[in-house]
Amino acid sequence: xxxxxxxxxxxxxxxxxxxxxxxxxxPDAHMALRNARDVxxxxxxxxxxxxxxxxxxxxxxxxxxxxxxxxxxxxPYRHPTFYDVPEGLTHL
Amino acid sequence: xxxxxxxxxxxLEREFSERIAxxxxxxPRDWMPDGYRATLVRQIAQHAHSEIVGMxxxxxxxxxxxxxxxxxxxxxxxxxxxxxxxxxYSAAETLGADRSRLLDLLHEGRQKYSTIFNYPATSWADxxxxxxxxxxxxxxxxxxxxxxxxxxxxRAMTRVCKEESFHQRQGFEAMSVLAKGTSAQRRMAQDALxxxxxxxxxxxxxxxGQSPNSAQSxxxxxxxxxxxELRQRFVDxxxxxxxxxxxxxxDPQLHRDGEHYRTGEIDWTEFQEVMRGNGPCNRQRLAxxxxxxxxxAWVREAAAAYAEKHPAAA
Ligand SMILES: [Fe+2]
Ligand SMILES: [Fe+2]
Numbered sequence: 180x181x182x183x184x185x186x187x188x189x190x191x192x193x194x195x196x197x198x199x200x201x202x203x204x205x206p207d208a209h210m211a212l213r214n215a216r217d218v219x220x221x222x223x224x225x226x227x228x229x230x231x232x233x234x235x236x237x238x239x240x241x242x243x244x245x246x247x248x249x250x251x252x253x254x255p256y257r258h259p260t261f262y263d264v265p266e267g268l269t270h271l
Numbered sequence: 272x273x274x275x276x277x278x279x280x281x282x283l284e285r286e287f288s289e290r291i292a293x294x295x296x297x298x299p300r301d302w303m304p305d306g307y308r309a310t311l312v313r314q315i316a317q318h319a320h321s322e323i324v325g326m327x328x329x330x331x332x333x334x335x336x337x338x339x340x341x342x343x344x345x346x347x348x349x350x351x352x353x354x355x356x357x358x359x360y361s362a363a364e365t366l367g368a369d370r371s372r373l374l375d376l377l378h379e380g381r382q383k384y385s386t387i388f389n390y391p392a393t394s395w396a397d398x399x400x401x402x403x404x405x406x407x408x409x410x411x412x413x414x415x416x417x418x419x420x421x422x423x424x425x426r427a428m429t430r431v432c433k434e435e436s437f438h439q440r441q442g443f444e445a446m447s448v449l450a451k452g453t454s455a456q457r458r459m460a461q462d463a464l465x466x467x468x469x470x471x472x473x474x475x476x477x478x479x480g481q482s483p484n485s486a487q488s489x490x491x492x493x494x495x496x497x498x499x500e501l502r503q504r505f506v507d508x509x510x511x512x513x514x515x516x517x518x519x520x521x522d523p524q525l526h527r528d529g530e531h532y533r534t535g536e537i538d539w540t541e542f543q544e545v546m547r548g549n550g551p552c553n554r555q556r557l558a559x560x561x562x563x564x565x566x567x568a569w570v571r572e573a574a575a576a577y578a579e580k581h582p583a584a585a
Protein backbone atom coordinates (compact mmCIF):
# COMPACT_ATOMS: atom_id res chain seq x y z
CA UNK A 180 0.00 0.00 0.00
CA UNK A 181 1.37 3.42 -0.87
CA UNK A 182 1.81 5.94 1.91
CA UNK A 183 -0.53 8.93 2.11
CA UNK A 184 0.30 12.13 0.28
CA UNK A 185 1.37 15.25 2.21
CA UNK A 186 1.47 18.87 1.09
CA UNK A 187 4.58 20.71 2.19
CA UNK A 188 4.75 24.39 3.19
CA UNK A 189 8.07 26.07 3.93
CA UNK A 190 8.80 29.37 5.66
CA UNK A 191 11.94 30.57 3.95
CA UNK A 192 12.82 32.94 6.77
CA UNK A 193 11.35 34.50 9.87
CA UNK A 194 8.75 37.12 9.13
CA UNK A 195 7.50 35.47 5.94
CA UNK A 196 4.51 33.15 5.77
CA UNK A 197 4.76 29.47 4.91
CA UNK A 198 4.51 28.91 1.17
CA UNK A 199 3.46 25.77 -0.63
CA UNK A 200 6.49 24.10 -2.21
CA UNK A 201 5.20 20.68 -3.25
CA UNK A 202 4.18 17.33 -1.86
CA UNK A 203 5.59 13.96 -0.87
CA UNK A 204 4.56 10.51 0.28
CA UNK A 205 5.17 9.36 3.84
CA PRO A 206 3.52 6.84 6.17
CA ASP A 207 2.99 9.27 9.04
CA ALA A 208 3.31 12.93 10.04
CA HIS A 209 6.67 12.51 11.70
CA MET A 210 8.19 10.88 8.63
CA ALA A 211 6.53 13.44 6.40
CA LEU A 212 8.23 16.23 8.30
CA ARG A 213 11.61 14.50 8.16
CA ASN A 214 11.27 13.76 4.48
CA ALA A 215 10.11 17.28 3.73
CA ARG A 216 13.25 18.57 5.37
CA ASP A 217 15.36 16.32 3.17
CA VAL A 218 13.42 16.89 -0.03
CA UNK A 219 12.71 20.61 0.19
CA UNK A 220 15.27 22.24 2.50
CA UNK A 221 18.59 20.60 1.64
CA UNK A 222 20.09 24.02 0.97
CA UNK A 223 18.64 25.78 3.98
CA UNK A 224 15.61 26.96 2.06
CA UNK A 225 13.58 27.09 5.22
CA UNK A 226 13.40 27.84 8.91
CA UNK A 227 10.06 26.12 9.47
CA UNK A 228 8.03 23.43 7.72
CA UNK A 229 4.35 22.50 7.79
CA UNK A 230 3.07 19.21 6.41
CA UNK A 231 -0.65 18.74 5.83
CA UNK A 232 -2.36 15.55 4.62
CA UNK A 233 -3.32 16.26 1.00
CA UNK A 234 -6.70 14.66 1.64
CA UNK A 235 -7.38 17.45 4.13
CA UNK A 236 -6.95 20.21 1.57
CA UNK A 237 -10.24 21.52 0.26
CA UNK A 238 -9.71 23.22 -3.09
CA UNK A 239 -11.92 25.30 -5.36
CA UNK A 240 -12.56 23.57 -8.65
CA UNK A 241 -11.11 24.81 -11.95
CA UNK A 242 -14.49 24.31 -13.64
CA UNK A 243 -16.18 26.88 -11.48
CA UNK A 244 -13.24 29.26 -11.65
CA UNK A 245 -15.17 31.90 -13.54
CA UNK A 246 -18.33 32.02 -11.49
CA UNK A 247 -16.31 31.65 -8.30
CA UNK A 248 -14.01 34.61 -8.85
CA UNK A 249 -16.15 36.73 -11.18
CA UNK A 250 -17.78 38.80 -8.44
CA UNK A 251 -14.53 40.69 -7.85
CA UNK A 252 -14.09 41.42 -11.58
CA UNK A 253 -16.40 44.40 -11.88
CA UNK A 254 -15.27 46.20 -8.73
CA PRO A 255 -12.34 48.37 -9.81
CA TYR A 256 -13.23 50.81 -7.03
CA ARG A 257 -11.62 48.40 -4.57
CA HIS A 258 -8.24 49.57 -5.91
CA PRO A 259 -6.61 52.87 -5.00
CA THR A 260 -5.80 53.49 -8.67
CA PHE A 261 -9.52 53.99 -9.29
CA TYR A 262 -9.27 57.43 -7.66
CA ASP A 263 -7.51 60.52 -8.97
CA VAL A 264 -5.02 62.09 -6.61
CA PRO A 265 -4.60 65.81 -7.22
CA GLU A 266 -1.19 66.86 -8.42
CA GLY A 267 1.26 67.80 -5.67
CA LEU A 268 -0.58 66.13 -2.80
CA THR A 269 1.22 63.40 -0.87
CA HIS A 270 0.26 60.82 1.73
CA LEU A 271 -2.85 59.81 -0.15
CA UNK B 272 10.85 9.93 20.76
CA UNK B 273 14.39 11.17 20.78
CA UNK B 274 13.50 14.81 21.38
CA UNK B 275 16.22 16.81 23.12
CA UNK B 276 15.24 18.35 26.45
CA UNK B 277 13.82 21.87 26.00
CA UNK B 278 16.33 24.65 26.70
CA UNK B 279 16.25 26.23 30.15
CA UNK B 280 14.41 29.49 30.80
CA UNK B 281 17.40 31.87 30.82
CA UNK B 282 18.54 30.52 27.48
CA LEU B 283 15.06 30.99 25.99
CA GLU B 284 14.94 34.54 27.27
CA ARG B 285 18.35 35.26 25.83
CA GLU B 286 17.36 33.85 22.44
CA PHE B 287 14.19 35.93 22.43
CA SER B 288 16.07 39.13 23.33
CA GLU B 289 18.69 38.48 20.69
CA ARG B 290 16.02 38.02 18.08
CA ILE B 291 14.35 41.28 19.04
CA ALA B 292 17.71 43.07 19.08
CA UNK B 293 18.53 41.73 15.61
CA UNK B 294 15.10 42.95 14.39
CA UNK B 295 14.05 39.42 13.51
CA UNK B 296 10.42 38.34 13.68
CA UNK B 297 9.01 36.19 16.45
CA UNK B 298 6.84 33.38 15.08
CA PRO B 299 4.00 31.50 16.84
CA ARG B 300 5.95 28.45 17.95
CA ASP B 301 8.87 30.45 19.36
CA TRP B 302 9.19 30.86 23.07
CA MET B 303 8.14 34.34 24.16
CA PRO B 304 7.74 36.06 27.54
CA ASP B 305 4.23 35.91 29.01
CA GLY B 306 4.06 39.69 29.06
CA TYR B 307 4.89 39.90 25.35
CA ARG B 308 2.17 37.40 24.53
CA ALA B 309 -0.40 39.10 26.76
CA THR B 310 0.41 42.56 25.37
CA LEU B 311 0.03 41.32 21.81
CA VAL B 312 -3.24 39.52 22.49
CA ARG B 313 -4.66 42.65 24.10
CA GLN B 314 -3.45 44.96 21.32
CA ILE B 315 -4.44 42.71 18.42
CA ALA B 316 -7.87 42.00 19.95
CA GLN B 317 -8.45 45.70 20.51
CA HIS B 318 -7.40 46.35 16.94
CA ALA B 319 -9.75 43.62 15.65
CA HIS B 320 -12.63 44.99 17.73
CA SER B 321 -11.98 48.46 16.29
CA GLU B 322 -12.25 47.12 12.75
CA ILE B 323 -15.63 45.51 13.29
CA VAL B 324 -17.16 48.20 15.51
CA GLY B 325 -15.79 50.69 12.99
CA MET B 326 -18.20 49.31 10.42
CA UNK B 327 -21.10 50.92 12.25
CA UNK B 328 -20.76 54.70 11.71
CA UNK B 329 -20.29 54.23 7.96
CA UNK B 330 -22.56 51.22 7.58
CA UNK B 331 -25.28 53.53 8.77
CA UNK B 332 -24.97 55.47 5.48
CA UNK B 333 -24.99 52.61 2.97
CA UNK B 334 -28.71 52.86 2.25
CA UNK B 335 -28.49 56.64 1.99
CA UNK B 336 -25.38 57.04 -0.16
CA UNK B 337 -25.94 59.84 -2.69
CA UNK B 338 -25.29 57.72 -5.80
CA UNK B 339 -24.94 54.11 -6.86
CA UNK B 340 -21.20 54.70 -7.33
CA UNK B 341 -20.78 56.00 -3.79
CA UNK B 342 -22.91 53.18 -2.47
CA UNK B 343 -20.84 50.47 -4.18
CA UNK B 344 -17.64 52.07 -2.88
CA UNK B 345 -18.99 52.33 0.65
CA UNK B 346 -20.18 48.71 0.66
CA UNK B 347 -16.72 47.64 -0.52
CA UNK B 348 -15.03 49.67 2.19
CA UNK B 349 -17.24 48.46 5.04
CA UNK B 350 -16.77 44.90 3.77
CA UNK B 351 -12.98 45.42 3.88
CA UNK B 352 -13.22 46.49 7.53
CA UNK B 353 -14.98 43.21 8.35
CA UNK B 354 -12.13 41.43 6.58
CA UNK B 355 -9.55 43.38 8.59
CA UNK B 356 -11.26 42.22 11.76
CA UNK B 357 -11.00 38.62 10.57
CA UNK B 358 -7.29 38.88 9.70
CA UNK B 359 -6.66 40.28 13.16
CA TYR B 360 -8.70 37.74 15.10
CA SER B 361 -6.72 35.06 13.24
CA ALA B 362 -3.45 36.70 14.24
CA ALA B 363 -4.62 36.75 17.87
CA GLU B 364 -5.47 33.06 17.65
CA THR B 365 -1.87 32.22 16.69
CA LEU B 366 -1.02 33.36 20.24
CA GLY B 367 -3.41 30.88 21.79
CA ALA B 368 -6.32 33.29 22.21
CA ASP B 369 -9.81 32.07 21.37
CA ARG B 370 -11.83 34.23 19.00
CA SER B 371 -15.22 33.69 20.61
CA ARG B 372 -13.72 34.49 24.01
CA LEU B 373 -12.31 37.75 22.63
CA LEU B 374 -15.74 38.66 21.29
CA ASP B 375 -17.24 37.91 24.71
CA LEU B 376 -14.71 40.27 26.30
CA LEU B 377 -15.67 42.97 23.82
CA HIS B 378 -19.37 42.43 24.42
CA GLU B 379 -18.91 42.49 28.20
CA GLY B 380 -17.08 45.80 27.86
CA ARG B 381 -13.87 44.27 29.22
CA GLN B 382 -11.83 44.90 26.09
CA LYS B 383 -11.83 48.21 24.27
CA TYR B 384 -11.98 49.43 20.72
CA SER B 385 -10.76 52.74 19.32
CA THR B 386 -12.49 55.76 20.89
CA ILE B 387 -13.03 57.26 17.43
CA PHE B 388 -15.94 54.95 16.70
CA ASN B 389 -17.94 56.35 19.58
CA TYR B 390 -18.63 59.51 17.59
CA PRO B 391 -21.73 59.71 15.40
CA ALA B 392 -21.73 60.03 11.60
CA THR B 393 -24.53 62.56 11.28
CA SER B 394 -24.22 63.59 7.62
CA TRP B 395 -22.94 62.17 4.35
CA ALA B 396 -19.91 64.40 4.67
CA ASP B 397 -18.98 62.42 7.77
CA UNK B 398 -18.52 59.33 5.62
CA UNK B 399 -16.09 61.33 3.49
CA UNK B 400 -14.32 62.71 6.57
CA UNK B 401 -14.02 59.25 8.12
CA UNK B 402 -12.33 57.85 5.02
CA UNK B 403 -10.00 60.79 4.69
CA UNK B 404 -9.12 61.38 8.36
CA UNK B 405 -9.91 58.21 10.30
CA UNK B 406 -8.54 55.81 7.70
CA UNK B 407 -5.71 58.27 7.09
CA UNK B 408 -4.80 58.15 10.79
CA UNK B 409 -5.22 54.38 10.85
CA UNK B 410 -2.74 54.09 7.97
CA UNK B 411 -0.18 56.20 9.89
CA UNK B 412 -0.59 53.84 12.83
CA UNK B 413 -0.62 50.65 10.81
CA UNK B 414 2.24 51.14 8.37
CA UNK B 415 4.89 50.84 11.12
CA UNK B 416 3.05 47.75 12.40
CA UNK B 417 3.96 45.93 9.18
CA UNK B 418 7.42 45.80 10.79
CA UNK B 419 6.14 44.72 14.20
CA UNK B 420 8.24 42.02 15.84
CA UNK B 421 5.43 39.47 15.86
CA UNK B 422 5.27 37.82 12.42
CA UNK B 423 1.56 37.04 12.07
CA UNK B 424 0.54 40.55 13.21
CA UNK B 425 3.05 42.16 10.85
CA ARG B 426 1.79 40.06 7.93
CA ALA B 427 -1.85 40.86 8.70
CA MET B 428 -0.91 44.55 8.71
CA THR B 429 0.73 44.26 5.30
CA ARG B 430 -2.54 43.00 3.88
CA VAL B 431 -4.56 45.60 5.72
CA CYS B 432 -2.37 48.51 4.63
CA LYS B 433 -2.66 47.51 0.99
CA GLU B 434 -6.43 47.69 1.30
CA GLU B 435 -6.55 50.85 3.40
CA SER B 436 -5.13 52.99 0.66
CA PHE B 437 -8.39 52.95 -1.27
CA HIS B 438 -10.32 53.79 1.91
CA GLN B 439 -8.47 57.02 2.42
CA ARG B 440 -8.58 58.01 -1.24
CA GLN B 441 -12.29 57.45 -1.66
CA GLY B 442 -12.84 59.60 1.44
CA PHE B 443 -10.65 62.38 0.14
CA GLU B 444 -12.34 62.20 -3.25
CA ALA B 445 -15.82 62.40 -1.69
CA MET B 446 -14.62 65.30 0.44
CA SER B 447 -13.26 67.11 -2.67
CA VAL B 448 -16.61 66.78 -4.40
CA LEU B 449 -18.34 68.41 -1.45
CA ALA B 450 -15.64 71.05 -1.02
CA LYS B 451 -15.96 72.06 -4.66
CA GLY B 452 -19.75 71.88 -4.58
CA THR B 453 -22.54 74.25 -3.59
CA SER B 454 -22.21 76.42 -0.51
CA ALA B 455 -24.43 73.98 1.39
CA GLN B 456 -22.10 71.14 0.42
CA ARG B 457 -19.06 73.16 1.47
CA ARG B 458 -20.68 73.82 4.82
CA MET B 459 -21.32 70.10 5.25
CA ALA B 460 -17.69 69.32 4.46
CA GLN B 461 -16.39 71.96 6.87
CA ASP B 462 -18.78 70.82 9.59
CA ALA B 463 -17.58 67.23 9.23
CA LEU B 464 -13.94 68.33 9.43
CA UNK B 465 -14.77 70.43 12.49
CA UNK B 466 -16.21 67.42 14.28
CA UNK B 467 -13.71 64.72 13.20
CA UNK B 468 -10.41 66.58 13.36
CA UNK B 469 -9.77 66.41 17.11
CA UNK B 470 -11.08 62.88 17.65
CA UNK B 471 -8.83 61.79 14.74
CA UNK B 472 -5.79 63.28 16.51
CA UNK B 473 -6.76 61.35 19.64
CA UNK B 474 -6.59 58.08 17.69
CA UNK B 475 -2.83 58.05 18.23
CA UNK B 476 -3.37 57.64 21.96
CA UNK B 477 -2.34 59.71 24.98
CA UNK B 478 0.72 61.98 24.83
CA UNK B 479 4.05 60.21 25.24
CA GLY B 480 4.44 61.34 28.85
CA GLN B 481 1.16 59.65 29.78
CA SER B 482 1.51 56.43 27.85
CA PRO B 483 2.91 54.05 30.48
CA ASN B 484 3.08 50.88 28.36
CA SER B 485 4.71 52.48 25.33
CA ALA B 486 8.31 52.04 26.47
CA GLN B 487 7.93 48.29 26.93
CA SER B 488 6.14 47.95 23.57
CA UNK B 489 8.94 49.88 21.91
CA UNK B 490 11.56 47.68 23.57
CA UNK B 491 9.73 44.62 22.29
CA UNK B 492 9.56 45.97 18.76
CA UNK B 493 5.76 45.97 18.79
CA UNK B 494 5.65 49.72 18.58
CA UNK B 495 8.12 51.53 16.32
CA UNK B 496 7.24 55.19 16.86
CA UNK B 497 5.76 57.04 19.81
CA UNK B 498 2.16 58.28 19.86
CA UNK B 499 3.25 61.90 19.52
CA GLU B 500 5.61 61.15 16.63
CA LEU B 501 2.85 59.42 14.67
CA ARG B 502 0.37 62.18 15.49
CA GLN B 503 2.84 64.78 14.23
CA ARG B 504 3.29 62.88 10.98
CA PHE B 505 -0.46 62.75 10.52
CA VAL B 506 -0.81 66.48 11.11
CA ASP B 507 2.02 67.24 8.68
CA UNK B 508 0.46 65.02 6.04
CA UNK B 509 -3.12 66.22 6.49
CA UNK B 510 -2.89 70.00 6.84
CA UNK B 511 -1.79 70.52 3.20
CA UNK B 512 -4.64 68.25 2.09
CA UNK B 513 -7.15 70.39 3.97
CA UNK B 514 -5.61 73.49 2.38
CA UNK B 515 -6.01 71.91 -1.03
CA UNK B 516 -9.68 71.33 -0.27
CA UNK B 517 -10.02 74.92 0.87
CA UNK B 518 -11.22 73.77 4.27
CA UNK B 519 -10.26 75.22 7.62
CA UNK B 520 -8.67 73.00 10.28
CA UNK B 521 -10.66 73.83 13.45
CA ASP B 522 -7.64 74.94 15.45
CA PRO B 523 -6.86 78.67 15.78
CA GLN B 524 -3.44 77.81 17.21
CA LEU B 525 -2.37 75.69 14.26
CA HIS B 526 0.79 77.16 12.78
CA ARG B 527 3.76 76.30 10.69
CA ASP B 528 7.06 75.56 12.40
CA GLY B 529 9.77 74.81 9.87
CA GLU B 530 8.84 71.53 8.23
CA HIS B 531 6.05 70.86 10.71
CA TYR B 532 2.63 72.10 11.63
CA ARG B 533 2.02 72.54 15.35
CA THR B 534 -1.46 72.11 16.75
CA GLY B 535 -3.10 73.59 19.81
CA GLU B 536 -3.66 71.58 22.96
CA ILE B 537 -5.70 68.38 22.61
CA ASP B 538 -8.56 68.04 25.09
CA TRP B 539 -7.46 64.85 26.81
CA THR B 540 -10.32 64.92 29.28
CA GLU B 541 -12.65 64.30 26.35
CA PHE B 542 -10.50 61.32 25.34
CA GLN B 543 -10.60 59.93 28.89
CA GLU B 544 -14.36 60.38 29.06
CA VAL B 545 -14.92 58.54 25.77
CA MET B 546 -12.55 55.80 26.99
CA ARG B 547 -14.59 55.50 30.16
CA GLY B 548 -17.73 54.88 28.15
CA ASN B 549 -19.15 58.39 28.13
CA GLY B 550 -18.69 59.33 24.49
CA PRO B 551 -21.69 60.26 22.35
CA CYS B 552 -22.29 56.71 21.06
CA ASN B 553 -20.53 54.21 23.35
CA ARG B 554 -23.69 52.50 24.55
CA GLN B 555 -25.29 52.48 21.11
CA ARG B 556 -22.20 50.96 19.44
CA LEU B 557 -21.79 48.20 21.98
CA ALA B 558 -25.51 47.42 21.97
CA UNK B 559 -25.52 47.21 18.16
CA UNK B 560 -22.51 44.87 18.27
CA UNK B 561 -24.12 42.60 20.86
CA UNK B 562 -27.41 42.62 18.96
CA UNK B 563 -25.67 41.69 15.68
CA UNK B 564 -23.92 38.84 17.46
CA UNK B 565 -27.11 37.55 19.07
CA UNK B 566 -29.21 38.00 15.94
CA UNK B 567 -26.62 36.01 14.03
CA ALA B 568 -26.59 33.12 16.48
CA TRP B 569 -29.15 31.09 14.53
CA VAL B 570 -27.01 31.30 11.40
CA ARG B 571 -23.98 29.92 13.22
CA GLU B 572 -26.11 27.21 14.81
CA ALA B 573 -27.72 26.25 11.50
CA ALA B 574 -24.33 26.04 9.79
CA ALA B 575 -22.97 23.84 12.58
CA ALA B 576 -26.04 21.59 12.48
CA TYR B 577 -25.71 21.23 8.70
CA ALA B 578 -22.03 20.37 9.01
CA GLU B 579 -22.86 17.71 11.56
CA LYS B 580 -25.51 16.13 9.32
CA HIS B 581 -23.30 16.23 6.22
CA PRO B 582 -19.77 15.54 7.43
CA ALA B 583 -18.52 14.95 3.89
CA ALA B 584 -19.99 18.13 2.40
CA ALA B 585 -17.35 19.86 0.32
FE1 LIG C 1 -9.46 48.69 8.49
FE1 LIG D 1 -10.19 51.28 6.55
